[in-house]
Amino acid sequence: MRYGFWMPVFGGWLRNVPDEGMEASWSYAKRLTQDAERWGYDLTLIAELNLNDIKGTDQPALDAWSTAAALAAVTERLELMVAVRPNFHHPALFAKAAANIDRIANGRLSLNVVSSWWADEARQYGLQFDQHDDRYARTSEWLDVVHGLWSQDRFDYEGHFYRTEGAICAPKPIAKPIVYAGGESEAAKTMIAAQCDAYVMHGDPVEAIAPKIADMRARREAVGGSPMTFGMAAYAIVRDSEAEAKRELERITTVTELPAGYANFDQWLSGTQLEREMKLQEYSVSNRGLRPNLVGTPEQLKERVAEYKASGLDLLLLQMSPQAEEMERFAVQVMGTA
Numbered sequence: 001m002r003y004g005f006w007m008p009v010f011g012g013w014l015r016n017v018p019d020e021g022m023e024a025s026w027s028y029a030k031r032l033t034q035d036a037e038r039w040g041y042d043l044t045l046i047a048e049l050n051l052n053d054i055k056g057t058d059q060p061a062l063d064a065w066s067t068a069a070a071l072a073a074v075t076e077r078l079e080l081m082v083a084v085r086p087n088f089h090h091p092a093l094f095a096k097a098a099a100n101i102d103r104i105a106n107g108r109l110s111l112n113v114v115s116s117w118w119a120d121e122a123r124q125y126g127l128q129f130d131q132h133d134d135r136y137a138r139t140s141e142w143l144d145v146v147h148g149l150w151s152q153d154r155f156d157y158e159g160h161f162y163r164t165e166g167a168i169c170a171p172k173p174i175a176k177p178i179v180y181a182g183g184e185s186e187a188a189k190t191m192i193a194a195q196c197d198a199y200v201m202h203g204d205p206v207e208a209i210a211p212k213i214a215d216m217r218a219r220r221e222a223v224g225g226s227p228m229t230f231g232m233a234a235y236a237i238v239r240d241s242e243a244e245a246k247r248e249l250e251r252i253t254t255v256t257e258l259p260a261g262y263a264n265f266d267q268w269l270s271g272t273q274l275e276r277e278m279k280l281q282e283y284s285v286s287n288r289g290l291r292p293n294l295v296g297t298p299e300q301l302k303e304r305v306a307e308y309k310a311s312g313l314d315l316l317l318l319q320m321s322p323q324a325e326e327m328e329r330f331a332v333q334v335m336g337t338a
Contacts, residue, residue: 006233007046009062013321026062032327040331040338042079054286069100083111086116087116141160147176193225209313213311230315233287235294289319292308
């Protein structure tokens with residue numbers, strides 16, 4: 001199993017806890033990422049939103065791509081998986097900038113392609129917002145352009161959303177960056193199976209994840225692609241006793257009043273095609289992170305990780321709070337690397 005962590009670009013991950021002691025700042029991001037390399041983590045996921053989806057839209061949020069470029073220069077081993085939303089980036093210009101960051105990182109850049117869901121954010125920034133299936137049609141063309149510029153000396157393209165004439169990208173990435181993507185609609189799965197390298201999922205129990213992996217493997221084989229890898233989001237709490245872990249779980253999920261960002265969450269639900277109903281308690285942690293139940297003693301978490309690995313999962317994308325302290329504890333007690 002590979003272990004990744006979400007960069008706390010929003011100043012934390014708990015929607016019911018205003019101050020987690022991990023500010024949205026370059027100094028915290030740099031220190032955490034360098035420590036993560038030392039503790040043995042494999043990857044960091046840097047989310048891209050211009051508005052703070054966790055603490056409220058009026059709160060600070062780090063820009064994903066300038067943060068990634070800076071981290072590329074001060075790290076040596078970690079894979080930098082950076083989220084990118086096609087309607088916020090022209091693909092030809094993006095291909096040039098991302099190739100440069102990959103060069104700075106010595107080939108450690110990867111993409112997490114996200115077909116945007118937040119209509120209000122797009123409106124505030126004056127950007128196009130597509131309806132659900134059109135988002136994946138745009139993403140498909142966007143990937144065509146990016147991959148074309150990364151693989152050809154000059155690239156011509158004529159699509160519905162994008163057009164290029166003899167466009168040049170030089171220097172190119174050291175190797176083609178891995179493209180991760182997630183989605184639960186038919187349009188999303190079809191696009192991902194055909195054009196991406198890895199499928200990332202919201203958190204769910206093993207019995208729900210295993211058939212999703214089997215389904216995407218079959219879709220990939222049907223289009224003649226190379227084998228995909230699979231990742232999942234999860235929130236982790238490790239303690240010396242199960243009782244301690246459950247007390248921490250209760251602390252972070254207790255909802256006394258609707259937090260500042262709940263309206264954004266409600267909008268996200270209305271704009272997606274999630275396969276299962278989400279509950280208010282789950283709002284406390286993003287990306288269905290509590291459903292994998294990585295809550296308990298080191299032995300319990302090791303057993304659950306082994307079950308996910310047996311189901312075909314390759315990568316855990318972890319959230320914790322406070323992040324530095326909990327990531328080090330997890331590395332020592334579960335990963336056995338720190």
